[in-house]
Amino acid sequence: MTERLVVIGGDAAGMSAASQARRLKGPEELEIVAFERGHFSSYSACGIPYWVGGDVAGRDELIARSPEEHRARAIDLRMRTEVTEIDVPGRRVLARDLEAGTEAWTGFDKLVIATGARPRRPALPGIDAPGVHGVQTLDDGQALLDSLEGTGGRRAVVVGAGYIGVEMAEALLNRGYEVTLLHRGEQPMATLDPDMGALVHRALDGLGITTVASAEVTKILTGEDGRVRAVATDDAEYPADVVVLGMGVVPETTLAGAAGLPLGVYGGLLTDLAMRVRGHEDIWAGGDCVEVLDLVAGRERHVPLGTHANKHGQVIGANVGGDYATFPGVVGTAVSKVCDLEIARTGLREKDAREVGLRYVTVTVESTSRAGYYPGAAPMTVKMLAERRTGRLLGVQIVGREGAGKRVDIAAVALTAGMTVEAMTALDLGYAPPFSPVWDPVLIAARKATAAVRAGG
CATH class of the missing domain: 3.50.50.60 (FAD/NAD(P)-binding domain)
Structure with missing residues (x-):
């Protein structure tokens, strides 16, 4: 009897899982249906800053495998289709076709949740104004590039000085923008100790990037046309023709939480060593939507990196396909x-x-x-x-x-x-x-x- 695997999410973890499962089981044994709400599958989100900055020639360079290539391997990948509900007892998911506006239930024997993460977007006045961008998906990157081409100004403000914030500051600098980098901490790169972050601060200053520490953004100011014109903190206003949010991400587990699946202190799904969701024999999860064991600290952490997502997918696909694999944890590299x-x-x-x-x-x-x-x-x-x-x-x-x-x-x-x-x-x-x-x-x-x-x- 043919089983059905349903995958929610068409990027690194989800499609790695689908592809590995397909290597182990043919279509006569395992039907694979994958849902992706965006326009692209299997791409490198880590490469977006380098595409925006011009180091990577074009968007397609970041795509590892297109939907057509997945379909050619008997994976029914349905693009622009968003799963809106997981019915765990009923073993089915409700998906909405974003183009046609129709909804339908799809049953599963096995389920993989790979819904990724979403950029932190605080509820500030003006945060949704034209010209304010998060950078998490290829769709986000394309929207930012379109915005850059559509504005005549050359002033950019980046909010947040983690990896994405710092990389986007450089990308905008490479495009000829005057860049201001606002962050809440003592030094940029809070993933480092402050004494090491100070070295990064010095380098940013040397590039001509204005770095403002202890800056708490209070609102996004807009012009008469409704488009962003400045970013305000408690102490000052910073003129902006474009704003990029680099404030980190949180696990996208809205669906999983609503379905009653177990979440950790960071809001990520909790899994066992085989990446199986705890307490659920036929449900797996991987990528930026899960928490993983920190092998040094001995506790779960949320570490959203493409390297881990691809490994998670390989482990999940092996287990779904009848083989065996585990993901023991990370050291936070x-x-x-x-x-x-x-x-x-x-x-x-x-x-x-x-x-x-x-x-x-x-x-x-x-x-x-x-x-x-x-x-x-x-x-x-x-x-x-x-x-x-x-x-x-x-x-x-x-x-x-x-x-x-x-x-x-x-x-x-x-x-x-x-x-x-x-x-x-x-x-x-x-x-x-x-x-x-x-x-x-x-x-x-x-x-x-x-x-x-x-x-x-």
Whole structure:
């Protein structure tokens, strides 16, 4: 008897799950129906800032697999169709065709929820005015580009200085805009400790981006035509011809919550190691709508990254298709850039360590990306956290020029393996003057952290 798999969401997690399940089971065994409310499937949302900024030639470059390609593999992908209700006891979903305006129920034997996340959009006066944009989907990116082309002004305000905010500030700068970056924290990039965020602040200033700290946006001001003209805080008004919201995202679990499925403290769906929704044998969830286990802190977190979404999809598809796979958790690795400044982190910040009751030591080292005498050697700052007494690595942050960012992967592997900083000092890393000093900057930090643990543990 043929079973039916229904997938809600046509991007990374959802279509990875559908594709993997199809590899394991043919159409005669498993019918696959997928619903996507947007115009695009299987695309890289992470690439949107680079498309907007002109580094990526066009929108289609970000699309990994079109709806037609999915359909050619016997996946019934229905675009511009939004699921509006999940009936768990009845094992069916209600979907609305956004073009035709019609609704219909579709039954399922197995269900995958991959509804992603939505940008934070506070209920401020003027927040929905023309010229104010969130950037989460390709549709959002296209709307922003259309807005940029439709305005004669060259002033942009970005609200929020996380990864998306900083990347969008650079993108708008590359398009010739005068950019103001407003954020609520002490320093930009709240995913870093403030001392490391200060390095990013300095780089933004050097690019000519005006960065305003401790700025609480109170309203979006509009002109006579109804379009945005400025962003207001408690202290000032910042003229704007376009506004980009980079205030982070929250799990899009409205449907799941209404259906009574279990949600965590961040509002994301809770799953087991097989990405099965807890308490529901035939329902899985993955991508930005779920919470995952932080292997360092030992608690669930919401970590919305495309790398995780694709892995979730592979795990789900394997389990739906009769194979077996698990997703054990994350250590919180992320990397970004501001022009030539590379920014990376993995594991815990000081704030995170305190919140979970860990006692720790910190060290910060200055080094270079290559041997100091080799042409092109660039400065790099590495901050490392280690647990007192045990010396277990807790986190690493890196800010530097070319060659800095991907060094965080050394720390990500060490965190996953539960290594101590002392054990890290013996890692047999590759060395040649064009690639690193004799002691790699991460290992220099590990040596210094080892000494700190011995002195204070």
